[in-house]
Amino acid sequence: MIDSPTRQLADEHEFVLLVVGAMEAEAASIERTGRVHTERVMQMVDFTRNFTDGDHHTKEEDLLFPLLEERSASAGGTISVLLSEHGAARDCIRAIDTALPDADSADPERAAAARAVIAENLKLYAFLLPLHVGKEDTVLFPLTEELLSDREQEMLGEEFRRIATSPGAAETAERYHRMAHDLATAPAR
Ligand SMILES: [Fe+2]
Ligand SMILES: [Fe+2]
DSSP states (O other), X not given: OOXXXXXXXXXXXXXXXXXXXXXXXXXXXXXXXXXXXXXXXHHHHHHIIIIIIIIIIHIIIIIIHHHHXXXXXXXHHHHHHHHHHHHHHHHHHHHHHHHGGGTTOSSHHHHHHHHHXXXXXXXHHHHHHHHHHHHIIIXXXXXXXXXXXXXXXXXXXXXXXXXXXXXXXXXXXXXXHHHHHHHHHSOOO
8 A cells, every 4th residue: 555645745754854953953063163064064965955855846846736736726825835945945955055165165264154154054944944844744735635536646646656666766765764864863063
């Protein structure tokens, strides 16, 4: 029996939130120590780009949202808010990724500015994402269950499962699940 599409997305939210917690801890660490754990931040960028955006948000944006928009005009309002939050989250990650090479610059002013951008955007991401996930868990998922028939939910769940079982997908998901746990259980010092 395949999990419902909302169950599958809610399970992915757990991993997203593990990394969000690590991002918040890293921002606090940067502000406290004036150092960036470059390797960890690179993993956070990798995770958010490829798991959160590449996999999770793609399922939402390409499969779930269009289906709901087609079904109900009022769902369109909720979805445009959620889409703008996906965009804001991507902007944070882009800013972090751009600033990262300068965090260890020999020019102290340049390095301090890069560290401030990284900490600020990690904090902003860690503020935005739990609100976004909360909105999906409490508004989007009940709306999905209300607007889509059992058969439609089953078909969407099967489509998600097909993506998850495409060549290499299981290994990739496993790698990101492990990365999320590692980031969450080895807090930045
Ligand atoms: Fe989302
Ligand atoms: Fe989501």
